[in-house]
Amino acid sequence: MGFALQYCCSLLFVTVLLPAVLCCSQDFFVSSRATFYASPDSLGNPTGACGFGEYGRTVNGGEVSGVSGLYKNGTGCGACYQVRCKNPQYCSEDGAKIVVTDYGEGDRTDFILSLRAYTKLARPNMVVELQAYGVVDIEYQSIPCQYPGSNLMFKVHEHSRFPEYLAIVILYQAGVNEITSVEVWQNDCQQWRGMRRAYGAVWDMANPPRGALDLRFQVSGSAGVKWMQMRNVIPSDWKAGAAYETGIQLA
Structure with missing residues (x-):
């Protein structure tokens, strides 16, 4: 696919039931x-x-x-x-x-x-x-998109600069709902920080939190608005150009 694959070690937890949210056409x-x-x-x-x-x-x-x-x-x-x-x-x-x-x-x-x-x-x-x-x-x-054998991934955009600037692209998104917001957990102040839609499907943030990153993103569609939350989806030593698998298939 043109970029190195690295995999998140910890499996994630999800705050919504995926089939109900992401599979209606x-x-x-x-x-x-x-x-x-x-x-x-x-x-x-x-x-x-x-x-x-x-x-x-x-x-x-x-x-x-x-x-x-x-x-x-x-x-x-x-x-x-x-x-x-x-x-x-x-x-x-x-x-x-x-x-x-x-x-x-x-x-x-x-x-x-x-x-x-x-x-x-x-x-x-x-x-x-x-x-x-x-x-x-x-x-x-x-x-719905069909990606047999492929899980949702977060690719760190090549323009990212560790550790002061992070840009991500969400790959293998399935379903007919839209991702309208992405946030990163800021542990030191115990709150979610919103990422900016830089352009297209690219979301970015200056001075991201240190350590492995918890992300959540908002999906909007016929079933309403829901949040999906993922723990440690991007490792503490993230690298530009790498893609990190979530372990989730949005079937």
């Missing part, structure tokens, strides 16, 4: 338009506005998308959608299941798909014909 489709962008390998953009880096290029097999209105100032990063086009002559029934990794505006489009994702919209042997349209009418719905 919409049961209706919304009409819109989609286009695609070309890249040499047909995958995602490693410099996308969500801040995912290499993960944003290859996650979900490179079936990813930039979005405009659905970006929601970065809150929409990591969301998953089923996208299918409407021309029965060229379009497949299931379409593509994509992960939002970037921001992008097109000709009245909600999605700018990677070429690998765009080809999934087409029926077999109809890819070239569908590409010729450039922009197609589509319908989409929000769905």
Whole structure:
């Protein structure tokens, strides 16, 4: 995935029941338009506005998308959608299941798909014909993300500087709810300190607490607003570029 993996030693405790909060999907489709962008390998953009880096290029097999209105100032990063086009002559029934990794505006489009994702919209042997349209009418719905065998991770962003500046990115977020707030426990004053959304899915903090870090984050969706709390999720000797596994699968 382009970064070293390190694992938290202690398992975490969670303040909410994950399936109830994070697994509900919409049961209706919304009409819109989609286009695609070309890249040499047909995958995602490693410099996308969500801040995912290499993960944003290859996650979900490179079936990813930039979005405009659905970006929601970065809150929409990591969301998953089923996208299918409407021309029965060229379009497949299931379409593509994509992960939002970037921001992008097109000709009245909600999605700018990677070429690998765009080809999934087409029926077999109809890819070239569908590409010729450039922009197609589509319908989409929000769905849970599928990451078999992968747990939620916190990646320490490469721009972090131990110990005075910490930036994190949340990877393998599943469900259809949005993460709207992230906080770190400040043990010496016995209170939670809010992290700032720097951009996209990147949260940061100057002068973070010393020692292993307890985090909590707020999720918002159809089930309301809930907090998830995790102990010692980031070790005391955290390193820029490392990712720390939580032991939780947001199925």
